[in-house]
Amino acid sequence: MxxxxxxxxxxxxxxxxxxxxxxxxxxxxxSPRACQCEFCQPRDARYLSAPDSRLEVHLSDSRFVYAHVFGTYTADFMHCGRCNDLVYVSCEHDGRLLGLVVQQSLRQSPEDQVQLSAGECDFDQESLDERLARRAANWIPELVVAEAVPEGGE
Ligand SMILES: [Zn+2]
Incomplete structure (x- = not known):
C-alpha cells in the first residue's frame, strides 16, 4: 500500500x-474547481481531487448517506442523511469508484487555514465520453466506503 x-x-x-x-x-x-452548473453554482460547491490519492469514507450508519443524481446520471453527489451536507462525489468508471472531495466539508486545522481560490469551470459542452475520460484522469482514483467511524486516524 x-x-x-x-x-x-x-x-x-x-x-x-x-x-x-x-x-x-x-x-x-x-486547486479547487468551482463547477458552474445549475446544481453546483447556487450551492457555491467547490471540488478537490488529486490523481494519486485515496479517499476513505466512513459512515456511522449506511442510512446516513444519500445520493443526489442529475445531469448525465454518471456522478453521485453524496449527502449526509441527517444534516444534509454535501460531502463528496462518486463516479463509477471501469469497475472502480472515482471520487471528489467537497471543499466545504474539509476540516482544516487553524495553522492549516488556507484560502483556496477556486477556478471556475463549465463542462456543459463535453460529450459523455470526454467527461468520463476527464474524470478518470483527474479524480481521486480510489474511493472506499466503510460503515464505521475512524478511531483517530490509522
Ligand atoms: Zn451529517
Whole structure:
C-alpha cells in the first residue's frame, strides 16, 4: 500500500459521514474547481481531487448517506442523511469508484487555514465520453466506503 504524506480529514457537520483523504499534497497545493452548473453554482460547491490519492469514507450508519443524481446520471453527489451536507462525489468508471472531495466539508486545522481560490469551470459542452475520460484522469482514483467511524486516524 502506498504511503501518503498527508491525511486530510473532513465530513459533514453532524459527523455521521466522515472521511480521510490520503494525499501527497498539502491543501495549499491543491486547486479547487468551482463547477458552474445549475446544481453546483447556487450551492457555491467547490471540488478537490488529486490523481494519486485515496479517499476513505466512513459512515456511522449506511442510512446516513444519500445520493443526489442529475445531469448525465454518471456522478453521485453524496449527502449526509441527517444534516444534509454535501460531502463528496462518486463516479463509477471501469469497475472502480472515482471520487471528489467537497471543499466545504474539509476540516482544516487553524495553522492549516488556507484560502483556496477556486477556478471556475463549465463542462456543459463535453460529450459523455470526454467527461468520463476527464474524470478518470483527474479524480481521486480510489474511493472506499466503510460503515464505521475512524478511531483517530490509522
Ligand atoms: Zn451529517
Amino acid at each position: 502506498t504511503d501518503y504524506r498527508y491525511q486530510h480529514q473532513g465530513g459533514c457537520r453532524c459527523g455521521a459521514v466522515q472521511y480521510l483523504w490520503h494525499c501527497h499534497q498539502t491543501l495549499a497545493e491543491l
